Amino acid sequence: MDSQTPLIKLPVIDFSKPELKPGTNEWDLVKGQVHVALRDYGCFEATFDKIPINLRESIFGSLEELFDLPLQTKIRNVSKKPYHGYVGQYPQVPLYESRASMMQTKTIQSFSQQLSELDRNIRRMVLESFGLEKYMNEHMDSTNYLLRVMKYKGTETTETKLGLNSHTDKNVVTILYQNEVDGLEVQTKEGEWINVKPSKQSFTVMIGESLYAWLNGRVYAPYHRVMMTRDKARYSAGLFSIPKAGYTINASDEVVDEEHPLLFKPFDHVKFMGFYYTEAGQKAESALKVYCGV
Ligand SMILES: O=C(O)CCC(=O)C(=O)O
Numbered sequence: 001m002d003s004q005t006p007l008i009k010l011p012v013i014d015f016s017k018p019e020l021k022p023g024t025n026e027w028d029l030v031k032g033q034v035h036v037a038l039r040d041y042g043c044f045e046a047t048f049d050k051i052p053i054n055l056r057e058s059i060f061g062s063l064e065e066l067f068d069l070p071l072q073t074k075i076r077n078v079s080k081k082p083y084h085g086y087v088g089q090y091p092q093v094p095l096y097e098s099r100a101s102m103m104q105t106k107t108i109q110s111f112s113q114q115l116s117e118l119d120r121n122i123r124r125m126v127l128e129s130f131g132l133e134k135y136m137n138e139h140m141d142s143t144n145y146l147l148r149v150m151k152y153k154g155t156e157t158t159e160t161k162l163g164l165n166s167h168t169d170k171n172v173v174t175i176l177y178q179n180e181v182d183g184l185e186v187q188t189k190e191g192e193w194i195n196v197k198p199s200k201q202s203f204t205v206m207i208g209e210s211l212y213a214w215l216n217g218r219v220y221a222p223y224h225r226v227m228m229t230r231d232k233a234r235y236s237a238g239l240f241s242i243p244k245a246g247y248t249i250n251a252s253d254e255v256v257d258e259e260h261p262l263l264f265k266p267f268d269h270v271k272f273m274g275f276y277y278t279e280a281g282q283k284a285e286s287a288l289k290v291y292c293g294v
């Protein structure tokens, strides 16, 4: 199925409660919602008011400036490290450009810091809800953060245009924030595309394949893409928690049983990314399965 179904909406989960602390009833309630949403969709909309509105809005000013730099300047920001350098000018997705923010402005730095708190709360809830508390410190220490920013040029026609190819994220958790131009679509397990329409105070939270593998498939890592329908540019920023090089992702015994046989052999995310960017990795339906599937 490849049609949009406006009837399906992503779950919306409220992280704005002032006393959202581990051990409280509020926490357990939200934890239950996170568990169900990530199991069923691998994605949800999070309302989170801890980042002041003026800070959130000034993000897009910084992004506009960053992407308005001459191409010569932008392409100087190349990198061999996965996710880091400038990407853009791809014939397949001509509207798309992206780069790591390098956290150079105060605005972006403080935005990332506050958003990483949301990432940690979500991951803590996920681990607790699977009874994996004993891995909490190891898990939290196993990742780095990267803020990557994206621009999708508006379409110059009335046709819908591909902004970003359908893919699954390969990291742990992704938290996206966007301007008022929608375009992100997330695919359900049944193959239907949901149009993501976050409100001004909400962020889109999505599971990547590293967490999917570590939890042995107990959470879903959804395919998603960007489709552009408007003539206005879409700006988005993503906070990505990414496994550190040298850390082995190994599903814990607690999530492996007869009903849930082991899906992947232990792997190193950075080495896997090396394979993902090869021709074989790009061609594979699931690069992770080809790389280390059981
Ligand atoms: O721009 C967006 O909302 C999605 C970006 C995305 O999927 C990615 O960078 O992996």
Ligand SMILES: [Fe+2]
Pocket (backbone or CB within 6 Å): 167, 168, 169, 224
């Ligand atoms: Fe993505």
